[in-house]
Amino acid sequence: MYSLRRERKEDWWEVEALYDLCFAPGRTALSSYRLRDGVDPVARLCLVAVAEDTGFIGGAIRYWPVRVGGAPVLLLGPVAVHPTTQGEGLGAALIQESLWLAREDWTRVLLVGDAPYYGRFGFARIEGVEMPPPTNPERILALELAEGAWTGVRGEVTAWHGAGGG
Numbered sequence: 001m002y003s004l005r006r007e008r009k010e011d012w013w014e015v016e017a018l019y020d021l022c023f024a025p026g027r028t029a030l031s032s033y034r035l036r037d038g039v040d041p042v043a044r045l046c047l048v049a050v051a052e053d054t055g056f057i058g059g060a061i062r063y064w065p066v067r068v069g070g071a072p073v074l075l076l077g078p079v080a081v082h083p084t085t086q087g088e089g090l091g092a093a094l095i096q097e098s099l100w101l102a103r104e105d106w107t108r109v110l111l112v113g114d115a116p117y118y119g120r121f122g123f124a125r126i127e128g129v130e131m132p133p134p135t136n137p138e139r140i141l142a143l144e145l146a147e148g149a150w151t152g153v154r155g156e157v158t159a160w161h162g163a164g165g166g
């Protein structure tokens with residue numbers, strides 16, 4: 001049995017190890033990581049799925065604030081589930097719970113990922129939002145947490161501190 005809780009400071013390296021295991025080598029060289037450099041994650045939304053008996057972290061999700069055309073946007077990811085517990089709904093639980101929490105302070109969410117997976121949570125391809133290259137535009141997906149939140153919000157995705165502070 002797994003339960004979700006907020007990621008704690010002391011979880012950081014266990015979560016990093018989980019991401020290293022689940023993603024291809026060199027993940028931090030991806031352009032999306034440049035948006036995270038030197039910016040604190042949105043701690044309230046970073047969750048871990050913890051095995052109730054052993055304390056093992058079987059899944060994790062983190063979020064960073066970014067800007068699109070200067071407007072505040074929540075960048076979802078990385079999210080990963082340990083290979084031994086994939087396909088049991090942990091990924092969905094982490095995504096759904098964190099998005100529910102996000103509704104309190106955020107209206108628009110962005111991610112770079114597989115549309116066939118994220119479509120089930122309401123994410124869809126968005127045109128006119130440019131991640132730092134090289135990013136396959138097909139993988140740039142967006143979700144509105146409030147109706148019309150993405151209307152008129154287009155342009156380059158930039159780091160949170162790179163476009164007007166915050």
Ligand SMILES: CC(C)(COP(=O)(O)OP(=O)(O)OC[C@H]1O[C@@H](n2cnc3c(N)ncnc32)[C@H](O)[C@@H]1OP(=O)(O)O)[C@@H](O)C(=O)NCCC(=O)NCCS
Nearest residue numbers: 022079080081086087088089090091092112113114116117
């Ligand atoms: C993607 C990931 C987080 C999903 O977590 P999970 O706990 O296995 O997912 P769930 O149990 O909620 O959902 C499983 C379903 O998603 C599907 N799925 C998983 N990854 C998928 C993908 N990349 N594209 C399409 N479908 C995918 C599974 O086939 C399964 O389908 P089913 O419900 O029809 O059987 C996990 O597989 C993982 O860590 N993968 C490696 C890292 C990664 O790719 N992270 C996402 C970055 S874009």
